[in-house]
Amino acid sequence: MSDASRSRTDPLGQGQGITRRQVGAVALLIVGAVFLWMVFAQWPDWLDAILISKKAFLSAILNGLTLAGLYFLVASGFTLVFGLMRNVNLAHGSLYLLGAYVGYEIADRTGYWLLGVVGGFLVLAVVGLVMQILVFRRLEGDDLRQTLVTIGISVVAADLMLAVWGGTTYQYLTPDWLSGAVRLPIVTAVRSNGSEVFLAYPFYRLVVLGAAIVIGVALWLLINRTRIGSMIRAGVDDRAMLSASGVNVHMIFAVVFALGAGLAGLAGVIGGSVLSVSPGEDVRYLLASLVVVIVGGMGSIVGAAIGALIIGLAEQIGLVYFPTYGVVLTFVIMVVTLAIRPQGIMGRSL
Amino acid sequence: MSELSVPRAARAPGWFDRIGIGHLLLGALLLVYPAMANDFFLTQIGGYSLVLGMIALSLMLLAGYGGMVSLAQITVAGAAGYVVAIFGENNSGIYGFGWPWWVYGPLAILIASLMSALIGWVAVRTEGIYTIMITLAVATACFYFAQQNYALFNGFPGYNGLRAPEVFGVYWRDPVPFYYLCLFCAVLAYAAVLYGARSTFGMTLQAIRDNPRRMRSIGFDVTAHKVFAWWLAGLIAGAAGILLVWFNGRISPGTIAVGPSINILVIAIIGGMRHPIGPFLGAVIVTLMQTFAIDIIGAERFNTLIGMVFLIIVFISPDGILGLWERVKPKAGGEDWRASFRTSVK
Numbered sequence: 001m002s003d004a005s006r007s008r009t010d011p012l013g014q015g016q017g018i019t020r021r022q023v024g025a026v027a028l029l030i031v032g033a034v035f036l037w038m039v040f041a042q043w044p045d046w047l048d049a050i051l052i053s054k055k056a057f058l059s060a061i062l063n064g065l066t067l068a069g070l071y072f073l074v075a076s077g078f079t080l081v082f083g084l085m086r087n088v089n090l091a092h093g094s095l096y097l098l099g100a101y102v103g104y105e106i107a108d109r110t111g112y113w114l115l116g117v118v119g120g121f122l123v124l125a126v127v128g129l130v131m132q133i134l135v136f137r138r139l140e141g142d143d144l145r146q147t148l149v150t151i152g153i154s155v156v157a158a159d160l161m162l163a164v165w166g167g168t169t170y171q172y173l174t175p176d177w178l179s180g181a182v183r184l185p186i187v188t189a190v191r192s193n194g195s196e197v198f199l200a201y202p203f204y205r206l207v208v209l210g211a212a213i214v215i216g217v218a219l220w221l222l223i224n225r226t227r228i229g230s231m232i233r234a235g236v237d238d239r240a241m242l243s244a245s246g247v248n249v250h251m252i253f254a255v256v257f258a259l260g261a262g263l264a265g266l267a268g269v270i271g272g273s274v275l276s277v278s279p280g281e282d283v284r285y286l287l288a289s290l291v292v293v294i295v296g297g298m299g300s301i302v303g304a305a306i307g308a309l310i311i312g313l314a315e316q317i318g319l320v321y322f323p324t325y326g327v328v329l330t331f332v333i334m335v336v337t338l339a340i341r342p343q344g345i346m347g348r349s350l
Numbered sequence: 351m352s353e354l355s356v357p358r359a360a361r362a363p364g365w366f367d368r369i370g371i372g373h374l375l376l377g378a379l380l381l382v383y384p385a386m387a388n389d390f391f392l393t394q395i396g397g398y399s400l401v402l403g404m405i406a407l408s409l410m411l412l413a414g415y416g417g418m419v420s421l422a423q424i425t426v427a428g429a430a431g432y433v434v435a436i437f438g439e440n441n442s443g444i445y446g447f448g449w450p451w452w453v454y455g456p457l458a459i460l461i462a463s464l465m466s467a468l469i470g471w472v473a474v475r476t477e478g479i480y481t482i483m484i485t486l487a488v489a490t491a492c493f494y495f496a497q498q499n500y501a502l503f504n505g506f507p508g509y510n511g512l513r514a515p516e517v518f519g520v521y522w523r524d525p526v527p528f529y530y531l532c533l534f535c536a537v538l539a540y541a542a543v544l545y546g547a548r549s550t551f552g553m554t555l556q557a558i559r560d561n562p563r564r565m566r567s568i569g570f571d572v573t574a575h576k577v578f579a580w581w582l583a584g585l586i587a588g589a590a591g592i593l594l595v596w597f598n599g600r601i602s603p604g605t606i607a608v609g610p611s612i613n614i615l616v617i618a619i620i621g622g623m624r625h626p627i628g629p630f631l632g633a634v635i636v637t638l639m640q641t642f643a644i645d646i647i648g649a650e651r652f653n654t655l656i657g658m659v660f661l662i663i664v665f666i667s668p669d670g671i672l673g674l675w676e677r678v679k680p681k682a683g684g685e686d687w688r689a690s691f692r693t694s695v696k
Binding site: 283 | 419472475476478479480482483484486487488490491494495498499500501608609612615616619650651652653654656657658660661664665668
């Protein structure tokens with residue numbers, strides 16, 4: 001997606017010594033410097049008193065980043081589908097959960113976790129393809145009915161998944177090379193005998209974060225650097241014109257929907273391995289995608305990444321520092337975004 | 351309306367014509383219903399349908415006349431329920447200030463309506479399909495908040511032992527009084543919506559639904575009208591919320607979860623959103639299905655059945671049962687409440 005702010009001239013920045021952007025950049029630099037200091041420096045006592053401990057703070061940040069990676073995987077499919085088809089897929093959470101169950105079954109039967117990841121993606125991509133062809137193509141141009149249909153599908157899907165997999169919680173067995181903790185080169189405390197305590201963090205969660213970044217970059221390249229990506233972007237801007245210039249729009253739709261659903265399934269397997277798989281997760285991840293996309297802006301991959309980062313960090317920091325009001329923080333972020341920029345941070349004007 | 355174009359004979363119709371034969375028949379049927387029904391049908395079907403119908407009516411008001419499909423109506427009703435639990439009496443041992451019903455009742459409706467207006471104020475910053483997303487996000491966030499927070503909402507268990515008051519020597523949760531109480535509230539809300547739709551405000555709201563940009567350029571405050579509609583919807587949902595907790599005797603996060611909030615939308619869609627009677631029709635159908643589907647497919651797979659019915663309705667008749675009826679018996683002047691979606695979302 002193109003950077004919306006790049007083309008916009010800043011009315012306050014004209015003819016003044018310091019532009020708004022420069023002020024923003026300086027503020028960002030200061031925040032970054034403070035953050036780097038907080039990561040690498042030995043914390044003074046007053047900071048420990050405010051933020052509990054360096055270990056708690058850094059764990060919250062790392063957990064927030066991991067969660068943001070997961071949220072990005074779920075929300076990127078959602079936002080991609082919306083951006084192109086104006087289809088608010090409220091069954092997206094169900095796709096996530098189905099992916100998690102399918103991946104679990106495959107990994108459990110074959111014994112290969114990676115097969116589960118690939119299978120979760122492929123099976124859900126096919127499911128998405130079938131949904132697009134059987135359901136959404138028939139209701140094209142009627143946004144409300146499409147949305148209502150996705151609500152109906154999510155109700156039926158949740159019930160059927162409950163029938164098949166029951167109400168129990170499933171736990172993936174991740175392979176050995178993924179389990180265990182790594183010692184990060186970050187000192188959290190110094191013992192009285194002078195030895196340094198390093199921050200340990202589960203390796204798998206770092207892999208999740210890395211996978212999210214790789215997939216995010218791949219998506220960005222796909223959208224911005226390939227032929228099909230340019231078709232998708234053209235479709236976002238003007239569907240009718242794209243169709244008129246000889247592109248099979250339905251094919252593009254099907255590809256994007258399959259990709260979006262597949263990403264949800266992939267996120268299901270990866271997320272299910274970090275946490276666990278149980279009924280009700282569909283609603284959790286649907287909420288996450290909704291908020292991420294509302295904050296980040298509908299239809300923008302970069303927006304989804306920014307939104308996921310904000311929401312993931314807010315959720316984990318909220319969990320550590322004000323446990324029972326964590327959801328409120330997420331909610332406040334959403335409301336503030338809507339109040340200041342109704343279309344979301346990277347969204348186009350409505 | 352325009353006095354010039356209406357012939358003199360057609361003006362000031364009698365009360366009989368104004369109410370209409372259908373309403374009179376329906377009213378008579380509903381009034382004598384307790385004589386025919388046993389306690390189960392009176393409360394579990396009759397009273398419950400009326401309560402659900404009222405909540406769905408508040409959705410119909412927003413969606414039908416305002417073009418704003420909300421998934422947060424059960425949240426508003428739940429807010430009223432929590433106010434009842436906190437300021438009235440409960441036996442969960444937390445709060446329960448024991449205030450009389452004529453204090454906590456209006457307070458509950460007031461708080462619920464203010465909350466509705468607040469949700470509306472957030473939601474109306476965007477248009478069309480975004481409203482569904484934002485209200486769903488609000489409803490889900492409220493559910494998780496109520497579940498996490500023990501200080502105010504008593505977390506997962508919620509509040510138990512909520513009792514309807516005894517007024518004039520009548521315990522209002524007894525089957526017959528409860529039914530008539532629900533009927534009274536439902537008729538009041540129904541008549542208010544029907545009247546309100548023809549009032550200046552109602553007409554303005556419908557015009558905003560059809561073309562917000564034009565109304566804004568004429569000089570109407572579009573946001574204020576929409577938020578006021580949310581506030582009115584909050585009054586109805588709040589009143590229904592009080593009845594709901596009296597009916598259930600308890601309130602917990604499960605009452606305001608995503609399932610129930612979708613259920614309200616299902617009711618409104620199945621019934622139809624063209625006319626205020628639709629939500630009540632939908633509520634009766636869904637309640638009957640909920641009660642008797644157990645015999646057909648078992649209690650576990652009820653959601654599959656209701657979801658399928660919902661999908662079929664959305665596919666074949668977007669205006670619900672009322673739409674089916676109107677297709678059989680076409681009438682002029684049907685309002686296309688979905689048109690606003692086509693114009694507002696490109």
